[in-house]
Every structure is written in structure tokens, then in C-alpha cells.
Amino acid sequence: MTERVTIDARGAFCPGPLMELIAALKTRKIGDEVEVWSSDKGSAVDIPEWCKKVKHECLGVNEQPGYWSVLVRKAK
Amino acid sequence: MSKQILIIGGGLAGTIVANGLCRQLGQELSNGSVTLTMLSATDKHMYQPGLLYVPFGKIRESELFRDQRKVLDRRVAFSVDPATHICVNSKRITTQSGKTLSYDYLVIATGSRIRPDLVPGMSDGAHWFYDLDGARKMRDALNVFQGGKVVVNVNAPHKCPVAPIEVTLMLREFLASKGVLEKSEITYTYPIGRLHSLEPLANWAVPEFQRLGIKAELFFNTKQVNPADKTITSEEDVTLPYDLLITIPPHTGQQVVMDSKLGDAGWVATNKQTLLRDGSDDVFVVGDTTNIPISKAGSTAHFEADTSVDNLASLIKEKRWSRVYDGKVFCFMETGMTTGTYVWFNYNTPPNPGPPSQAIHWLKLGYNRLYWLSARGLL
Numbered sequence: 001m002t003e004r005v006t007i008d009a010r011g012a013f014c015p016g017p018l019m020e021l022i023a024a025l026k027t028r029k030i031g032d033e034v035e036v037w038s039s040d041k042g043s044a045v046d047i048p049e050w051c052k053k054v055k056h057e058c059l060g061v062n063e064q065p066g067y068w069s070v071l072v073r074k075a076k
Numbered sequence: 077m078s079k080q081i082l083i084i085g086g087g088l089a090g091t092i093v094a095n096g097l098c099r100q101l102g103q104e105l106s107n108g109s110v111t112l113t114m115l116s117a118t119d120k121h122m123y124q125p126g127l128l129y130v131p132f133g134k135i136r137e138s139e140l141f142r143d144q145r146k147v148l149d150r151r152v153a154f155s156v157d158p159a160t161h162i163c164v165n166s167k168r169i170t171t172q173s174g175k176t177l178s179y180d181y182l183v184i185a186t187g188s189r190i191r192p193d194l195v196p197g198m199s200d201g202a203h204w205f206y207d208l209d210g211a212r213k214m215r216d217a218l219n220v221f222q223g224g225k226v227v228v229n230v231n232a233p234h235k236c237p238v239a240p241i242e243v244t245l246m247l248r249e250f251l252a253s254k255g256v257l258e259k260s261e262i263t264y265t266y267p268i269g270r271l272h273s274l275e276p277l278a279n280w281a282v283p284e285f286q287r288l289g290i291k292a293e294l295f296f297n298t299k300q301v302n303p304a305d306k307t308i309t310s311e312e313d314v315t316l317p318y319d320l321l322i323t324i325p326p327h328t329g330q331q332v333v334m335d336s337k338l339g340d341a342g343w344v345a346t347n348k349q350t351l352l353r354d355g356s357d358d359v360f361v362v363g364d365t366t367n368i369p370i371s372k373a374g375s376t377a378h379f380e381a382d383t384s385v386d387n388l389a390s391l392i393k394e395k396r397w398s399r400v401y402d403g404k405v406f407c408f409m410e411t412g413m414t415t416g417t418y419v420w421f422n423y424n425t426p427p428n429p430g431p432p433s434q435a436i437h438w439l440k441l442g443y444n445r446l447y448w449l450s451a452r453g454l455l
Contacts, residue, residue: 009369011423014370014371015369018267018273027340
């Protein structure tokens with residue numbers, strides 16, 4: 001059964017939302033989804049770009065009031 | 077009935093909490109209305125940031141250690157008997173020796189650990205400086221290194237966020253002083269698309285690396301190391317050859333946290349302001365052990381510990397909350413063997429590192445000794 005976890009990385013300057021996502025995906029199984037909340041608009045570009053390179057699935061980027069939500073599915 | 081405070085973990089965070097509580101709860105400890113116990117895995121306290129200097133022969137090993145008993149206030153009941161299971165429902169801890177301890181307030185400060193074993197080939201093929209044995213082996217490897225391809229490989233998550241850049245810059249100066257820089261090529265790998273997760277630091281490092289001839293391979297998440305071929309390969313399908321591989325290994329939390337099912341990968345789900353474990357009002361989590369998306373660093377541990385001391389003391393003395401943690405982190409950063417800078421930030425203030433200077437480098441060297449005042453809760 002797949003699971004979804006949320007990382008609230010708003011205000012996280014270091015190590016930052018993408019590094020938090022990378023660390024979180026290591027603990028998940030294939031098919032699990034990780035939702036990252038980031039107050040850095042760069043995450044809306046960085047995370048999809050990284051997913052494309054590593055071949056995880058970026059399921060969506062949504063702008064919320066004051067932050068961005070990026071949903072990723074572990075694919076490998 | 078006395079209030080029992082139990083601290084598990086004798087690193088910087090646990091030690092500051094213990095010593096800070098002794099100062100703030102002196103009367104309660106004297107009259108027996110509060111007891112304070114610490115469980116640790118070792119009777120030695122290590123100054124972990126000092127490990128960075130070991131491979132370059134810049135610090136004596138004896139400078140890294142003090143007896144934990146001497147660092148702690150005498151009113152702390154200290155045992156080398158690490159926790160093996162934590163039950164937050166029954167409020168009981170089981171220890172390695174088989175004892176069971178109960179608590180009114182628990183402080184989890186078990187920290188993080190390096191896990192090179194999580195990457196195939198890394199334990200056999202790479203050097204690191206995140207523990208004393210690794211730092212000694214790296215020192216030996218550097219001493220016999222006569223030039224070639226050096227890869228400095230960074231993995232996530234890891235503690236001490238500025239250490240990868242520090243070791244890269246110090247390594248370059250070391251190789252230059254040894255006279256083998258001309259015959260060497262340094263390549264730095266990083267998991268994301270810039271040189272460091274702190275954007276201002278990454279922006280500073282780009283021209284610095286270019287000036288110093290340090291190559292970079294970004295978006296490099298290590299898949300495996302092949303010690304026989306002397307290659308390292310990433311999830312992004314990039315393979316780099318090396319003659320000397322220096323890695324910042326991935327980290328996890330401690331086994332006791334995993335076995336007690338208190339958090340993924342040993343990180344305890346923690347409220348980023350109160351530092352209480354999610355779902356508990358009597359379990360504080362400090363230092364690397366939290367899952368807060370913030371640097372795992374000594375200064376983080378220090379500021380979190382200070383916050384928790386104030387809150388625990390207020391709860392016990394006045395049944396009120398004192399303050400919240402604002403996310404403050406302060407890190408010195410060596411930018412070579414003779415210069416340094418620093419960076420600080422919190423949840424609301426972005427980092428803005430200043431220009432490197434010799435003065436900051438000397439301040440960092442001074443802090444290498446002042447650390448022991450921090451651990452005693454005096455600084």
C-alpha cells in the first residue's frame with residue numbers, strides 16, 4: 001500500500017526543500033508520494049528539474065497562499 | 077513525589093540541557109523535588125567539528141575529547157548505559173543493561189550517525205572525516221597521496237552543512253602545500269543543482285571554485301562506489317573516476333529511535349517551535365534527532381537546547397511555557413587554512429555570509445576551545 005507524507009519545508013533555508021525531499025525519498029518505497037511545502041519559489045522549478053533528471057515523477061506544482069506545494073512520486 | 081527528568085544522549089544538545097537545568101533548577105535539585113538523569117553511549121564527550129582538522133594534521137586527537145563526567149554538572153546522575161527502547165505511552169525507557177527507567181519529562185538527544193553502509197561500495201572505497209577512525213584513515217591516505225583525481229562527494233542528509241565546502245577548500249591548500257596540486261584535479265559533487273543548499277553560499281562558491289580550478293558535478297546523488305574500478309556513479313547515471321574519494325556519507329538517526337518507531341530513518345517528528353515530539357507534551361527533542369527541516373549542526377543543537385532548558389524550567393517552576401525556538405543557526409566556515417567566514421539565519425531571516433577574513437578564521441580556532449564552555453552551558 002502506498003503512502004503520502006508531507007514535508008513542511010517553509011522557511012527552511014538550509015538544507016532546503018529539495019535536500020529534504022531527497023532525504024525523505026530515501027526512506028520511502030516505490031509508489032509512495034511526498035508533498036513538499038516550500039516558501040522558496042525556486043523550488044517550483046528546482047524540484048521538477050531534479051525529478052526529471054533522476055526519473056522520479058513530479059505530479060504537480062501548486063501555488064498556495066505564501067508557499068508552493070510540489071507533489072512527487074517515488075518511481076525507482 | 078519528585079519530578080524525574082531523563083535525558084538520553086550525551087552529545088552537545090543533551091549536555092547543554094543537563095547543565096542548563098542544573099543552573100535553573102538548583103533549588104529543586106537540592107531539595108529533591110527534581111531529579112536529573114542522563115544516559116549516554118560513551119563516557120567521552122567529543123568536539124565533533126574538530127574532526128575536520130584531523131585529516132590535515134591541524135589538531136591533536138586529545139584536543140577533541142573530555143571526560144563526560146567532568147563536562148557535566150555534578151548534580152546530574154550520569155550512566156554509560158544507552159537507551160535501547162523508548163515507550164512514550166508508558167513513559168518508560170529500557171537500557172542496554174536491562175534497566176527500566178520512568179520519567180516525567182524526557183529529552184531525546186540521541187543525535188545522528190554516518191551510514192556509508194547505505195551506499196554500495198562506499199565503506200570500502202571512500203574516506204571520510206565524520207568519525208575519528210575515518211578521519212585517521214583519511215589523514216593516512218592524504219599523507220601518501222602523490223596527486224591524481226580527487227572526488228569530494230556529498231550525500232544527503234548530512235550534518236554540519238558547511239563542512240563539504242570547508243573540506244574542499246582546505247584540501248586544495250593541503251595539496252598545494254604538499255606540492256602535488258599541479259598533478260591533481262579536484263571534483264566536488266553535490267545532490268542538487270547548485271554548489272550548496274544555502275543559496276548565498278552557493279553563489280559565493282561559484283567564482284571561488286572557478287578561481288581555484290575546482291570542478292563541480294551537480295545533481296549527483298550517489299548510487300554506488302566501485303572500489304575495484306575506482307569509480308563512483310550517481311542516480312543520474314554519471315560515473316566519475318577517482319584516485320582518492322572523500323565522501324560526506326549519508327546520515328540517519330539512531331537505532332533506538334527506529335526500534336521504538338518514533339520516526340522515519342531515526343528522525344523524531346518534532347514541532348519546529350516548541351521542540352516537543354508531535355503528539356507528546358512531555359517529550360522534548362533537541363539536536364540532530366529532530367525531523368525539523370533545518371541544518372543538523374552544533375549551533376542548532378545549542379540554540380534548541382537553550383530553548384528547551386528555559387521551557388522545562390518554566391514548566392516545572394511555574395507551570396507555564398517560556399518561549400519558542402526561532403530556528404536560529406550560526407555556523408563558522410573555514411574557507412582555506414588561513415581564512416574563514418560565518419553564516420547565520422533563522423526561520424524568517426535568510427543567510428547572508430560575509431567576506432572571508434583571517435580574523436574570522438582565528439575566531440573559529442578560538443571557538444574550538446571555547447566549545448567546552450558551550451557544553452557546560454556557560455556560553
